[in-house]
Amino acid sequence: MKISTRGRYGLRLLVDLAEHQNEGPVALSHVAHRQELSEKYLQQVALLLTRGGFLVSIKGAGGGYQLKESPEKIFIYDVLDLLEGNITFEETSQGQESAIERVIRLHFYQKLDQEVRKVFENVTLAEVTRAEWFTYMI
Template sequence: MKISTKGRYGLMLMVDLAAGDGKTPTSLKTVAERQSLSEHYLEQLIAPLRNAGLVKSIRGAYGGYILARPKTEITVKDIILTLEGPLTLVDQDVEDGLDELWDRLRQAILSVMESVTLQDLVDMKHRSEGTYMFYI
């Protein structure tokens, strides 16, 4: 399994939004500048996050995006599965007699992703070397 840029940049976007006060909308342009990401790419990521009920859009001159739920309730699993789709470790048609192993590994990964919230990632970012950029 390899997390693509969709998953990585989506996490960076969500952590950036979670680092705010939760009430003031943040524009994608602002996130793109702070995280050195493409605004156009973030526009592609925000739609599935909005459709999944993870972010809300606020219209107007001072509009942008805010989290739709508290950062303590949004998990890495929510974000990654929304952007990457179902977690698969091996092709479904592989018949190697190790189905139980692959399922246990998959469940372990999902368990870790479910145990880490956006609040945890914000806290990790604050403990890092003091840079605003957050790397996954």
């Protein structure tokens, strides 16, 4: 599984907004500058996150984006599920599945998918921003 650019941008946007949530609405140009991201692509990702219920867009002077919920209520799995679609290692079979393919799917890919889901479902945006390594880097 590889997280796409959309998923990576989305997570970076949410983390940046969480870090600056006390400043009110944040302009995407500021996020793009701080994170060294394409503002145009960030706009597309922000639209998806707004439609998905993670962000609120504030129009007008002093407008920008802010988190719709507190970082403690935003789970990384939900964000990646929205931006990446179905997050799985398991491949869908094109036709008849061989015995070997079924064994690998049932005893490897499904278990791997369950473990990845457990990890992402239990990590909030707040935990990411409070991580010791994260605060050290900012």
